[in-house]
Amino acid sequence: MQTWIAKNRTTLVIAAVVVVAAYVFYYAxxxxAPSMYVSAWGYAIPLVLASLVGVIGERSGVVNIGIEGQMLIAAFAGFFVAAYSGSMLAGVLxxxxxxxxxxxxxxxxxxRWRMDQIIAGVVLNIVATGITSFYYTPGQILPGVIPNLTVPGLSSIPLIGDVFFTGESAIALFAIxxxxxxxxxxxxxxxxxRTRAVGEYPSAADTAGIDVERLRIINxxxxxxxxxxxxxxxxxxxSSTFERSMTAGRGFLALAIMIMGMWRPLxxxxxxxxFGFISAVASQLQQTGGFAVPPQLTGTLPYVATLxxxxxxxxxxxxxxxxxQPYVKKDQ
Incomplete structure (x- = not known):
């Protein structure tokens, strides 16, 4: 335990400072502050899930540029299946x-086919944009809502409980x-x-008896x-609705988050x-005014912060x- 603390001392200090600052702002x-924190978490939920996709893929040795397309196809399929079937569960599935x-x-x-990973991801994004735009039908509505849940005990914690565990969507809790x-x-x-092995030294993993291609495909x-x-x-x-290109670059932002997170989930x-908080700040600036800055410019604040x-x-x-890097066995 002491060794772990020594190795992560800087991270722990930064985390402590951030938590203290969050509580000071929350009470001051x-x-x-409460609405801003709730808004920040709402914006961060899809980014958390999407960044985990990138972490798993790249830890396995596969670059996933297609997260944007995956999210868009899922948003389209989920919404319209739920709207036409009358079942929220069917839509989620x-x-x-x-x-x-x-x-x-x-x-x-x-x-398996060893196609360039960047090109494959770009193709997926283009196909997703084309399909969801071509088959888009306006005027559809959902038959219900995804249930909100409150976690007993955790919901009573000041700030953390209010934001993460009180009346939150089941998907939000699943993201945590x-x-x-x-x-x-x-x-x-x-x-x-094994995943980290095939992402770092696939030849060594193969020598140890790990099926590199199979594990990468599964992951x-x-x-x-x-x-x-x-x-x-x-x-x-x-949003409870579907709009063309509604992912709005979140898949690419998730890749940036993955990199800044050093390919570590937490x-x-x-x-x-x-970045959810930065987006909440931008939204607050647009609502309260007081700054001679066009709203289009404040809307770019999260992306500027990313850069x-x-x-x-x-x-x-x-x-x-x-x-x-695609892995090819020496005997192939």
Missing amino acids: KNDI AGVGSGLVAGAFLAWTTV VAALLVHVGLFRTRWGL VTLAGSLAGLAGVYLSMDA RAFSMALF VVLAVAAGRVRAPGAVG
Whole structure:
């Protein structure tokens, strides 16, 4: 325990400062802070899920540029299946299932067929945009809502309970659980050890008896379900409607969050919260006014912050060693 604290001392200090600052702002600006924090978490939910997709893929050695397309297809499938079937459950399952199918497409083309991973992701994004725009039908409505849940005990914690565990969407709570499970899975289980091995040294993993291609295909495919759930949240929970290109670059922002989170699930979770808060600040500035700045400019604030943080982080983070490199056995 002491060794772990020594290695992560800087991270722990930064985390403590951020938490203290969050509580100070929460009590000092009690008129606007609660709504801002809730808004920040709402914006961060799909980013958390999407960044986990990127973490799993790149830890396995596969670059997933197609997260944007996976989310968009899932948002489309989930919304319209729910609208036509009259079942919210059917819509959620359709969204998650379409995410799995999109993940399987990316996995098969990049791992089995060894297609360039960037091109495969771009193709997925283009196909998703085309299909969802062509078959889009306005005027549809959802038959209900995704249930909100309150977690007993945790909901009574000041600030944290109010934002994360009181009347929150089931998908929002799942995003928290998913970040914890993926972190534990990557760093505390055999699956995680093998995943990191095929992402760093696939030849060594193959020598140890790990089927590199099979594990990569399984990981990228299953990670698609998280992208599907992120899309479902956007169309069936956050907005309760579907619009063309409604993902609005969130898939690409999730990749930036993954990089700034150093390919670690919990750090990616914290970075998603950071950008959610920046978006909440931008929204607050637009509502309250007082600044002679066009709303279109304040709306770019999260993306400007992304560029700044990426510029600061450049050269200080290291991607998995074999990411983006198709693995070919020597006897093939």
